[in-house]
Amino acid sequence: MRFAPGARRFAIPAFAAAAVLAVVAPPLGVVALAVGGFVAWFFRDPERRPSGPGVVSPADGRVSVVREEGEQVRVGVFMNVTDVHVNRAPLSGRVERVTHRSGAHRPAFSKDSERNERVDIDVATAEGPAEVSLIAGAFARRIHPYVEAGADLTRAQRIGHIDFGSRADVLLPPSYDREDLLVAEGDTVRAGESILAVVDR
Known part of the structure; x- marks a missing residue:
């Protein structure tokens, strides 16, 4: 899956926080992981082709x-x-x-x-x-x-x-x-x- 520029800027801190929180506060780690996943999904950049002329x-x-x-x-x-x-x-x-x-x-x-x-x-x-x-x-x-x-x-x-x-x-x-x-x-x-x-x- 391709992602728009900027996805890393938002997603990496969330995933890094998830890794740390998974050890010290697992419930918060799950939340941070979900945030990182949402950010990556938000910046998705699928291939597209025109469906016709115009x-x-x-x-x-x-x-x-x-x-x-x-x-x-x-x-x-x-x-x-x-x-x-x-x-x-x-x-x-x-x-x-x-x-x-x-x-x-x-x-x-x-x-x-x-x-x-x-x-x-x-x-x-x-x-x-x-x-x-x-x-x-x-x-x-x-x-x-x-x-x-x-x-x-x-x-x-x-x-x-x-x-x-x-x-x-x-x-x-x-x-x-x-x-x-x-x-x-x-x-x-x-x-x-x-x-x-x-x-x-």
């Missing part, structure tokens, strides 16, 4: 946002604690900018999350400009983008992860509209696999 989901979770913003459509996916938190490129293209914006840490499913800490990845695609936003939640404190300006992206490629949180949005290219969406609010999707939208399907 825009793939940037995250595992539930579609929590579908709205029009000018000439573009935004689709947001809320990740709960049981979801894989490695994020994927919705489209192939070239990264133009990666911008970090400080902010609050409100629950990622709330309207207030628009003011949360985030990393915006602007991507030039064959279908026009797109943007992927990695948004921190109430418990997330670090966003880890894997890409930088000038990088070429392949659809479903790993582009980052968020420690213990939250939400990933894609602002679709202007060539997509609501009629091209294959998902609605409340639908469950998988990063790099589920198709969010297709033009001329």
